[in-house]
Amino acid sequence: MENFTFHVSTDIRFGKDRLDELPEVLESFGKRVLLVYGGGSIKKMGLYDQVMARLKANNNQVFELSGVEPNPRVETVRRGVEICRDENIDVLLAVGGGSTIDCAKVVAAATLYEGDAWDLVLQRRTFKGPALPLVTILTLAATGTEMNSGAVISNLSTNQKLGVGSPSMLPKVSFLDPQNTYSVNAYQTAAGSADIFSHLIENYFKRTEGTDVQDAVSEGLMRTVIKNCPIALKEPQNYEARANLMWASSLALNGLTGNGKTGSWSCHPIEHELSAFYDITHGVGLAILTPRWMDYALSDETVDTFAQFAWNVWNVEERVPMLAARIGIQKTYDYFKDCGIPMTLPEVGINEEKFDIMAKQAVEHNKIKTMAYVPMDVEDVKEILEACLTESSFV
Amino acid sequence: MENFTFHVSTDIRFGKDRLDELPEVLESFGKRVLLVYGGGSIKKMGLYDQVMARLKANNNQVFELSGVEPNPRVETVRRGVEICRDENIDVLLAVGGGSTIDCAKVVAAATLYEGDAWDLVLQRRTFKGPALPLVTILTLAATGTEMNSGAVISNLSTNQKLGVGSPSMLPKVSFLDPQNTYSVNAYQTAAGSADIFSHLIENYFKRTEGTDVQDAVSEGLMRTVIKNCPIALKEPQNYEARANLMWASSLALNGLTGNGKTGSWSCHPIEHELSAFYDITHGVGLAILTPRWMDYALSDETVDTFAQFAWNVWNVEERVPMLAARIGIQKTYDYFKDCGIPMTLPEVGINEEKFDIMAKQAVEHNKIKTMAYVPMDVEDVKEILEACLTESSFV
Missing domain, CATH: 1.20.1090.10 (Dehydroquinate synthase-like - alpha domain)
Structure with missing residues (x-):
């Protein structure tokens, strides 16, 4: 066995119907939330409404980055960065599968990074900068991104799909409700x-x-x-x-x-x-x-x-x-x-x-x-x- | 499967010869260290000297709680609390097996608790108070206390051996060097x-x-x-x-x-x-x-x-x-x-x-x-x- 460090501080809230814990979770990071999601399946399944109802009741200011692609693209990351900077976002809330969460991770880091988002991705695992806090609500059992510090971003203009990661990109809290994968x-x-x-x-x-x-x-x-x-x-x-x-x-x-x-x-x-x-x-x-x-x-x-x-x-x-x-x-x-x-x-x-x-x-x-x-x-x-x-x- | 929360933020440094990382780890908590250990086997194996050399080079002020028993007793916890309060300890460093670490956990919490240490233990898993930060160097593969929030303390005067625990008692960093179990x-x-x-x-x-x-x-x-x-x-x-x-x-x-x-x-x-x-x-x-x-x-x-x-x-x-x-x-x-x-x-x-x-x-x-x-x-x-x-x- 080789030497290793294991430091996975994500707070996992596993199980049925735990969204009532969401406002308190977000509260520790701030009021201004960027909601990140994909093509709208979370609306169809009702999850979007459930989340928004709780955020509204909690007086959060919610901004949205929607349309994250199945293989999330750097252009979408850049769009998210712009919102985070313009709207002074406190915390990202990614609701979706691996693509949505990966995209949110890189938005969270790239917002605080001086260069372009793709330059950050090109640093791969050597990136060491900070990131905005990220909370996730998982809707697909697949990538494991909900409990690790990595992300994969695609750049179709260069035909590149590359992994990037740093401890700062680890989700702070992840809600894992198996019911959200029924559909x-x-x-x-x-x-x-x-x-x-x-x-x-x-x-x-x-x-x-x-x-x-x-x-x-x-x-x-x-x-x-x-x-x-x-x-x-x-x-x-x-x-x-x-x-x-x-x-x-x-x-x-x-x-x-x-x-x-x-x-x-x-x-x-x-x-x-x-x-x-x-x-x-x-x-x-x-x-x-x-x-x-x-x-x-x-x-x-x-x-x-x-x-x-x-x-x-x-x-x-x-x-x-x-x-x-x-x-x-x-x-x-x-x-x-x-x-x-x-x-x-x-x-x-x-x-x-x-x-x-x-x-x-x-x-x-x-x-x-x-x-x-x-x-x-x-x-x-x-x-x-x-x-x-x-x-x-x-x- | 029942609902559960999994939140284990201990930073595990696993492997050979990683003690050079210790000063930097302690530094984030402060200079005044309470070194907690048992009957002296860490001196025989040379670990005590290795730790002390690094703490000295780092200009730490080191105080000691030694003689922690195999089934750690509440009297020893009280002794540790006294040192922590008198010497204004910033961080505890437990070097040993489960007993030593368990004792240090309860010292860490009882120092910030108004009542007697045994009253704290009697709260079992309902205890919710804060604790001083704890770093551990494990020397025995057994209890798992190096990566969880529980501890077991004995009170021989009442013939009680009881478990207690709270998130605040989770070690911040644990050094796991298998070589430290050779002896x-x-x-x-x-x-x-x-x-x-x-x-x-x-x-x-x-x-x-x-x-x-x-x-x-x-x-x-x-x-x-x-x-x-x-x-x-x-x-x-x-x-x-x-x-x-x-x-x-x-x-x-x-x-x-x-x-x-x-x-x-x-x-x-x-x-x-x-x-x-x-x-x-x-x-x-x-x-x-x-x-x-x-x-x-x-x-x-x-x-x-x-x-x-x-x-x-x-x-x-x-x-x-x-x-x-x-x-x-x-x-x-x-x-x-x-x-x-x-x-x-x-x-x-x-x-x-x-x-x-x-x-x-x-x-x-x-x-x-x-x-x-x-x-x-x-x-x-x-x-x-x-x-x-x-x-x-x-x-």
Whole structure:
């Protein structure tokens, strides 16, 4: 286990009907609130009205940044910064999924930053500046952003989708009411679950030895997703399934499963290129890539970890490690497919046309060439992308 | 899953040789430090000198509260309060195991409390007052106090050992260097591991349904303890084993495995009476009680959870739930015994003499009669204590 710091001070208010706590929470930061949300689904589900009623009763001055995109764009961040500065905002309230919260995080930091918002994003994880306080109300179990300090912002003019983060961007308080995910449709529920699963996979497959705690937590959360996503797909209003997916999303990426392990992620850097060029659903891109990446990464050198994954996560009975590993990969693929996720790139409108540039950028924008579980150069990324063109079988 | 709040803001500095960060950490709170420690083992291992050298170089004014007992007493808390008030202490630095940190927590709160320290303890979990800031350097993987807001204090004059806690008592920063547990002897290593295991058991066996996340994390941490304690016993300087035990201790009792589930604990309330009357090692008392409590609690109504425990934690192959459950209990008993823990009460100097009063107090001081997984009245507690008089077999 490597040295690590774990400092996650977000105050999680988990459970049913806790919005009455919102005014008191906001009160500690100030009266002037920037409400950040996406395309209006929070209006359809009634959450917007519930929030506004409480803010009005509390005499908050509310300003709005709406229309945050599924892959939030730097232009939207800039729009938010302008409002925060013009209206002297005290606290941001993001109501939505990962995109909305990510956008709000960068607005919160960029408001207090002298340069342009994209310059801030380009500092990635080295950014150390302050940020306005952020409170979130989560409506999608997926990215884990509600309990961590990272955000991902897209710049379509440069075809870049990059992660950025600093402790100041950690939400102060996050409201996690599983009922707010009842209206998430099957496609987004599956994509969100794939995102959670992918975070666990990315942290699980690392070269650091002696990380039983992290790995056991990862395995447990993967089993939780495997069990509960199909229930939520079948019964969208099953509270326990939605609750377990939601809490798993937060714990999958708050440091519990990754801190103490080193190395870069593998599938996310590639998926970010897919989203940057084609604006596809992040979790779907990850689901398509993950089994093909696994197939690429499996070797005599890595077979022990893949076999452990097969045994501990998928309860594979086969005891020969290489065979067990292959069954584990197949089960991962089949699982995503059974959840209704399109499992080839052509199904989401992507062909080989931009594989070269995407593979090149995946390597350039990240450290997968030197720091990944199995290091990948441009040709390796291309090979993985090509494997995503058709249906696959791994056993 | 029940509604819950999870707000654990302790800044964990995990890993090797991070004490150079200590001066900067203390600096944010002030110059006047109360160093709290136990019987002097930190001097023998050199940690005292390492800490003092850094505090001296940082021009801290250091005062000392030493001699904190294994079951810390209210008299020691009072002594600490006096120093804090007389010397105008800015921050407490607890260097030691759970007892030392627990003592420091209550000193930190009682210093700012108008009444006597024992009156504060008697408020249990309802105490809401402020506390001086506390930094800890952990030297024993066991209680989890380094990352939670609770403490346990004994009053031998009234034969009471009671838990107390408030958010203000949560350590601000905790240094977790697994190397600081290398010198923990086999007996204390096993007892500490039994304590971790017991926290997981107490949170696992609850009546709340739909807590897959909490239960999967519990199972994973139990497997981590089961694997790593025997390694640490055999190789006291095995870094990975010590690291996994240490991080498991913090996560076992910081809310991850318990929040979202309701009901009172079962074994701890009984053990606290054993310790209050006989001053035995807490983890040993828990190890002795746990399998007998399991045997008491196992029934047709509870068999599913016990079978799940046997399958997921002990990898029991037997598929008949009641048989699997019994094997799981037997494995728990055998495991503690193999770790060198004396598994009967007479071996730790306890006979039936005070069973009546201890059973009575266990019920009076806690909510086990109404809120436990399987409710227990005085006669039930006595039955469990009686089962601890001789060696047991459960299959």
